[in-house]
Amino acid sequence: MSERSRSATGSTGASAHPPGRSERWGAWGAISGPPTPPSRRPAARRGRRQRFLAHLLAVVLLLLVSAPFLWLLGMSLKSNADIFAMPPRLLFRPTAEHYVAVWHSEFPRALWNSTVVSVLTTGLAMLIGVPGAFALSRGGVRATGRISLWILATRMAPPIAFTLPFFLIYRHVGLLDTRTGLVLIYLTFNLSLVVWMMRSFFDATARSLDEAAWIDGAGIWDTFLRINLPLAAPGLAATAVFCFLFSWNDFFFALILTRTRAVTAPVAVVNFLNYEGWEWGKIAAAGTMVMLPVLVFSVLVRRYLVRGLTAGAIKG
Amino acid sequence: MRVAASAAKRVVADARRDAAALPAAVRRQLAWKLCLLPSLAVLGAVTVAPAVYLLVTSLTPLDLTRPDTARDFTRPLVNYRLLLDDDRFWNSVWVQIKLSAATVGLQLAGGFALALLLNVRSGFLEACRTVFLIPMVLPPIVVAILWKVLYTPDISPVHWAFAAAGFPIPALITDPNLALPAIVIADVWEWLPFTMLMVLAALQMMPDEPVEAARIDGASAWQVTRHVVVPYLRPTLLVAGLFRLIDSIKAFPLIFVLTDGGPGTVTEVTNYYAFRQAFNFSYLGFSSAITVVMVAAVFALSWWLIRVIGAGADIE
Numbered sequence: 001m002s003e004r005s006r007s008a009t010g011s012t013g014a015s016a017h018p019p020g021r022s023e024r025w026g027a028w029g030a031i032s033g034p035p036t037p038p039s040r041r042p043a044a045r046r047g048r049r050q051r052f053l054a055h056l057l058a059v060v061l062l063l064l065v066s067a068p069f070l071w072l073l074g075m076s077l078k079s080n081a082d083i084f085a086m087p088p089r090l091l092f093r094p095t096a097e098h099y100v101a102v103w104h105s106e107f108p109r110a111l112w113n114s115t116v117v118s119v120l121t122t123g124l125a126m127l128i129g130v131p132g133a134f135a136l137s138r139g140g141v142r143a144t145g146r147i148s149l150w151i152l153a154t155r156m157a158p159p160i161a162f163t164l165p166f167f168l169i170y171r172h173v174g175l176l177d178t179r180t181g182l183v184l185i186y187l188t189f190n191l192s193l194v195v196w197m198m199r200s201f202f203d204a205t206a207r208s209l210d211e212a213a214w215i216d217g218a219g220i221w222d223t224f225l226r227i228n229l230p231l232a233a234p235g236l237a238a239t240a241v242f243c244f245l246f247s248w249n250d251f252f253f254a255l256i257l258t259r260t261r262a263v264t265a266p267v268a269v270v271n272f273l274n275y276e277g278w279e280w281g282k283i284a285a286a287g288t289m290v291m292l293p294v295l296v297f298s299v300l301v302r303r304y305l306v307r308g309l310t311a312g313a314i315k316g
Numbered sequence: 317m318r319v320a321a322s323a324a325k326r327v328v329a330d331a332r333r334d335a336a337a338l339p340a341a342v343r344r345q346l347a348w349k350l351c352l353l354p355s356l357a358v359l360g361a362v363t364v365a366p367a368v369y370l371l372v373t374s375l376t377p378l379d380l381t382r383p384d385t386a387r388d389f390t391r392p393l394v395n396y397r398l399l400l401d402d403d404r405f406w407n408s409v410w411v412q413i414k415l416s417a418a419t420v421g422l423q424l425a426g427g428f429a430l431a432l433l434l435n436v437r438s439g440f441l442e443a444c445r446t447v448f449l450i451p452m453v454l455p456p457i458v459v460a461i462l463w464k465v466l467y468t469p470d471i472s473p474v475h476w477a478f479a480a481a482g483f484p485i486p487a488l489i490t491d492p493n494l495a496l497p498a499i500v501i502a503d504v505w506e507w508l509p510f511t512m513l514m515v516l517a518a519l520q521m522m523p524d525e526p527v528e529a530a531r532i533d534g535a536s537a538w539q540v541t542r543h544v545v546v547p548y549l550r551p552t553l554l555v556a557g558l559f560r561l562i563d564s565i566k567a568f569p570l571i572f573v574l575t576d577g578g579p580g581t582v583t584e585v586t587n588y589y590a591f592r593q594a595f596n597f598s599y600l601g602f603s604s605a606i607t608v609v610m611v612a613a614v615f616a617l618s619w620w621l622i623r624v625i626g627a628g629a630d631i632e
Contacts, residue, residue, distance in 0.1 A: 071473065158565060160594070160603075168600065
């Protein structure tokens with residue numbers, strides 16, 4: 001803050017700017033103010049208007065964001081006649097026929113494949129990546145900068161860059177259309193995600209505790225298992241959920257590396273689109289089943305969501 | 317997990333016994349390396365090895381229908397030379413530029429504007445935030461299906477609403493002029509909340525003093541936004557833009573489900589073209605060359621953005 005502005009704030013006094021001001025109105029309330037130091041009342045009115053506009057906008061956005069997937073949800077419960085009814089029916093007699101039909105198709109196996117692959121790759125990535133992240137956070141490894149650049153680079157590369165060589169290698173070693181093959185290729189993004197996210201969680205836990213433990217003669221593994229891991233438990237959970245979500249959501253790798261046996265749910269949904277004509281009810285039901293676990297899990301990790309989605313670029 | 321942990325413990329214990337004579341600091345250094353080694357080894361195996369394999373494949377005219385082409389290095393640069401004269405490739409680059417510019421531009425500008433308007437503290441807005449997260453965590457394939465429903469005139473409530481209001485709209489995804497904008501709309505729906513929430517998070521951490529000071533010095537709302545808020549948000553906008561740019565180059569499920577690159581090639585981005593060359597026409601060598609060029613372009617672009625625009629931003 002410059003000398004001039006400090007004196008200016010001082011002269012207008014705290015009464016015009018009570019400390020809780022931005023707490024209640026936010027920075028934009030302050031930005032949109034007039035050039036002269038305002039008296040309190042117009043500012044308050046402006047704050048109310050700002051609040052009203054913000055809430056109005058939020059409601060509009062809420063509708064825009066939620067309407068499409070609520071529509072899909074509704075569609076999955078409509079009879080075929082209702083799906084094609086124009087004008088579209090908001091009120092209809094719900095039916096579970098599409099879910100029943102989907103359940104008697106190949107789709108449950110695809111859901112099971114998705115579950116198995118996502119759980120296994122998450123476990124594997126955590127097992128390998130968490131100690132690595134801890135070493136990067138605490139070990140004073142000299143190459144940290146280079147390693148993080150590498151991790152960022154794997155995040156940037158388009159999936160096809162990994163898919164082509166993996167496809168060729170899997171053809172030779174017989175891993176095409178297997179769940180093992182998917183578990184391995186998902187490590188390309190999950191392992192770097194784990195290393196990156198867990199490093200920032202470990203960075204946030206206090207160093208003084210492990211140093212105290214070292215002085216008391218504890219080894220690094222004891223310190224890690226008994227102190228750092230429990231302290232970083234929320235981070236571990238969030239990271240695991242992220243790995244699960246990214247693996248569950250993957251479409252591209254599974255589309256190319258699986259055919260029939262190891263097909264995952266997202267690919268199976270698209271098969272409804274391609275081979276069985278336009279069975280919108282089934283597509284909607286299957287799509288809903290793919291998205292429900294994601295919605296549940298992401299509510300659990302919503303606090304960490306932006307961090308997980310930008311893993312690799314932002315410190316902490 | 318416990319098995320591997322105890323195995324690792326045993327390894328560390330062995331190393332510790334061997335190194336019993338060494339000072340504690342050296343022993344710890346050794347343990348850090350043991351922690352980091354599995355991560356780096358696996359990450360190298362699943363990222364560096366495929367990258368090398370990709371590069372090697374790009375030097376062969378590999379065609380899956382003719383197995384003898386796999387080790388044909390007689391004309392190593394033939395794919396790259398073909399690429400230079402390939403109109404369809406250059407078209408895909410141009411489509412990519414249009415798609416990336418439109419989506420990243422709209423998402424940054426829109427996200428910034430909405431974040432400024434929503435920067436008000438209230439419980440209702442906090443609750444909204446969780447809903448705004450939904451589009452970006454939904455499986456991309458489900459997002460693609462949602463928009464397939466909205467873009468299919470037979471069943472789309474949007475088409476019905478426009479028709480009922482007296483402005484019937486043509487089927488967007490089958491119209492050569494409207495297919496790309498249709499993809500842009502869907503992508504913006506999916507990712508605008510991401511940039512908005514990132515900007516909002518940064519805005520709420522912005523100190524009040526610079527804004528207050530500028531206002532007292534007589535700056536208008538526009539000037540404050542332009543000269544105080546935008547510079548403050550620059551790193552955030554850069555990170556968000558970089559991520560959206562990289563992801564826009566990876567765009568796949570939307571194009572796969574909505575347009576399949578068509579009509580003709582109007583929505584065929586480079587990534588999609590590489591996919592088609594490899595898995596529709598089985599020219600894996602040529603596809604690898606496209607991918608190598610694409611990866612190089614992504615890295616160069618990111619490096620340039622970080623260096624030129626983002627000097628001082630907290631990017632690794």
